[in-house]
Amino acid sequence: MNTGNRPLIGVITARASQSEQRQLLKGILSKADELGIDIAVFSNVYNFAEYSAQTEVENKIYELVHSERLDGIIITYESLMYNELRENIQKHIKDLDIPIVFTDAELDGCTCINTDMKSDIMSVARHLTDVHGFTDIDVMTGPKDGEISHIRVEAVREIMEERGLHFGEDNVIYGNFWYNSGEELAEEYISGKRKLPQAVICTNDYMAFGLLDKLLDHDITIPDDLTIIGYEHIGERVYHSPVLTTYQRNRAAIGEKAVAIIHSKLTGAPMQEIDTSGYMIPGNSCSCGVEKKYLREELLEIRQTKNYTELNFCGNFEQQAVTCRSISDYIRALQDFSYLIRNVSGIYLCLHEDWCARSLKSSVNEFSNNEPMICYRIISPENGSDEPAFFTRGQLYPDELPGAGDKNFLYFTPIFSEGKEFGYFIFQYTTPDTYDSVMVDWLKVSVNALQVLRMKNDINTLLECSNLSEYHDTATGLYNEQGFTNELANACKKLSGKENLALIMVRTGIYSDDSRIDKKNLSVRMDIEISDCLNQTAAIINGFCGKISDKLYIIAAEGQFTDEDIALVMDKLEIIISHSPLYIQERGIDTLFMASRLISAEENIEECIPAMTEDINMKIKQLSDKRHHAYYNDYLQVRNSMYRDPGNEWDAQKTCRDFRLSYGHFRATYKDIFGISFHQDLIMSRIAMAKYLLLTTTIGIPAISFKCGYKDEKYFMRQFRQLTGTTPNSYRNSSL
Template identity: 25%
Template sequence: MFISDTAKYKIIGICTSCVQSDYVRDIVSSISRKGVKEGYKVLLFNTFCDLYHNISYNHGEASIFDLINYDILDVLIIMPEAIKRDSISNEISKRAHEHGVPVICVDSTMDNCCSVTFNYSDVFEKIVRHVIEFHGCRRVNFIAGVKGNTFSEERIEAYKKVLAENGIEFEPERLGYGDFWDMPTKGVLEKFLESSLEFPQAIICANDAMAIAACSILRERGIKVPEDVIVTGFDGIELEQYNSPRLTTAAVDNDVLGEKIINAIDHMMNGVPLPEKIEVSYTMRISQSCGCKKIDPREVGDKILELYHRMNNSDGHEQHMFSYLAKSVECHTVEEMAKVMARSGDYYSWVCTNTDFLSNTRQRERFNNSFTKQMRVFMQTFDNKYKTGEVFDTKDLLPDMEQVLGRHNCLMFSPLHFQDEVIGYAANSYSPIYFLFQNTRRFINNTNQIMESFKNRQRLERANAELARIHMLDPMTGIYNRGAFTRT
């Protein structure tokens, strides 16, 4: 809990990666939205790529988790499936427990943590039953994910189970592996089309990405969905909204997810221990691709228009970032750079650097740490104003943190680094209802390059100035030489 002389705030920390993706964004937004409603402040620590590969760049990304001040957290939520590196997730959890902070693990299981798990199998079985028992399909093909993958194998077993219970013989040729994405799905569809077996009445897919690819390939072949063949998906990804026909699929109810997590946290704050497990079920969404709902041309038009506006917004922001890069090259002072940065980032944002950022040597205290004990505000923007230069303790995360929390409910912290050399971090206020994390990602990626270039220019200018100074001094006496008097 954050406690000062005049304020007290309940704090939820969230550690994740790839918040710009549909899946992670929806979960983070749900938790943030419900948390804010119940009076919590949310601190999100995010990397914009997963940390699966053990490379220098990812070491720099992971530095953001070293920033966490566990002393002000009431609970920490970790998303290991998004981070994709168990050693990092386990280290975060270990540090939290050392500080007495309870941990909630979403979509995975970790030792000594409350695990939030999703019940996939029951709902997937309902989709298969809907196709076979409600629509009466007897020739049902299945496109699975990666062979041997736990989720994929569970869905294959559900498919086989429902076939058997309805007296339908399993035919191996009606099963293919699309590896959860579109290109392998194309190969599977071609095998189905070339098979000597009678063409299927339905194609059940283990996720939406493969179902969308299947619909597209079938359309190219002149085969209509759902008139000629039923297609179903699973996962409820955002792209499904723009597919025609809309998929019969299943998705987690993120409102329920956020509500269950915040309810558990509320109970914990009132003295009830966190449960070992919180289960969230997927919900089946019956739609157009099985024929239960008619395709409305107006809906298709609305979605196309919405997609156009999103693409237009993305293109506009990309042009804005090009301008940011161009203007940054002309900056020679921190003040000039901060001014350009303030006009290019989010409305309320901070860029904080290690205090040794522009020095020629790394401070000794940072030999084994990502950050110096104090940080310097390179740029802070607020109410169409900006400032630079303020130094504050790193454990405070931001200068005037009490005032910041009083004004903002949700803050995201992202790493600034060049490969594994940590520059500092960026922070911004975000809305739990609507926020373009993709735009923030572009800004951060550009800022990483800009800050490294700015540092190198500063060092080069200092080196040139020192070289010029040396050339104007007599090496024996240290006084100005003839060249110096000539220049003056």
């Protein structure tokens, strides 16, 4: 659960830029603002009505509802266009122990709210019969096999029968809720194929617009010859002639009610009564005429949208973005053109830590809530740090969004290309507002530019590497994922009854911002350094190794291994990687995690790699929890310095002076953060460096003792044995 002062409610919607969803969201945000609640909206971008393999990955944004930050969830069920997506979302929320409310839905066993659609349509019919005195009315509804289509028809039938007016099947026209249905009906009226009634009720605005547009160029005059009324006001009336009379389905009130229900469940406060009934919006398609108040609101919205559309069209955002050569250039371009998004207060770029490698077809490209991520501040309501912030996917965002202030109306939109997810943008509003279709254009430019940047990274890597092979990583010469999988399968086939297969997975550079394109040369050199360490270890145990994705490596060997054997190999491997010169300088301590498995011939090898990946992600999550400490970065700087140079004259008082830290709380805070006292950690750093020198050099024990800060060689040997269970020489000469 969220531990912040303000509750956080997640909203699952689709294509949040659409008019209908914006109405609903403004109601949600307005009520949340009133009740002191934060909102996190999760929305896809395209939301195709049918399954699309190219954009399926955008719906992974809904996996974020598993975050422990969320105190409740609202699902705008009607916005989810195809059944498979609805079913997947229901799977995501199935085991969540928080209040969940569905809007625009009727689902057994769920809290569902909706406007009274039948009552709405009855109000429209009464307007035509009672206000205008019409007796001959047609109804255009949705598909014939759709339940809501028949509900809307029956609402009109009930009013007509109450007034003793004829209403038969010849007055019902089935369509598809889109423009072309209205156009086809207009053709029937124009040609005389269908008798012209006094009025037509179109049960959504799109069909009404199609009817109006087609009739405009013919002899049927609106409203003199025919009155037309729409339903579900979508705010596009001024684009059609005459201005449509329509009925406003009160989506905003539905949004308010959803928030009120969750607030009541969270606090125990009485449920507020909220009227969700809609209202007529007069126009010129009936004789009522346009009401200025509504027209003024629509024109203001359209003018603002037009202005921002022209800004996007006339600006050179796309040219600037695609020419970026580094992630820092890219962030500056986003900052320079953030004004193209109307009323947004904050923009944050959240990328998977290994986003540059997302083009790889990797079995570990599935993400868990423990997946490490990097957050870059683009703009924010208040001043904030420009340093990247690290967090895990399940956190949604860092504990403190830099510069975000204390009010968060956040929109999460996916960043993806070619079927690969890179992360997501967070758009922050400090007032109850939503983004529109113009923002989607900005988003598309941003995503395309990021993909171009990733491709530039690939090209730079290829230029620096040689010995290309279908089964080998280009930078390191290690097996790539496909090559390692093939070799692993062969090794499994060779296992005898007494033998097993040892697997060790290594994840490096946790929470290190070296995915930056402008540090790619450094990253390649570090890759090569790590591969040397892996090859050295693999040679000792007669195994083989691979790089299966960015910063993720694996070693395998067949033999008669025990758990103790594997523990010793992992210890040595961790030492030689973490203390290799480039790694310890650039990445430091607490950035390397490992997992292992011992597998017999009967076990399923395919399950091992995902299982080890999840083990490592769990360890990353534990580290992430440590990093929440306010002084973590300051104390990590001390710790990294100590592990790089343990032979220095380290003591708590000198450290406090050097790093300008308060001595009074230093010892307690250090142990609170790292789970070990400063003095014990100093000993561990010296023993770790001693292990590294024993494994990688031939220098003698006295020299190693001196380099690690020991003035007494015998004391060093006694302490080494006490902590490792063996002597320095035995450790150096062991075969594993």
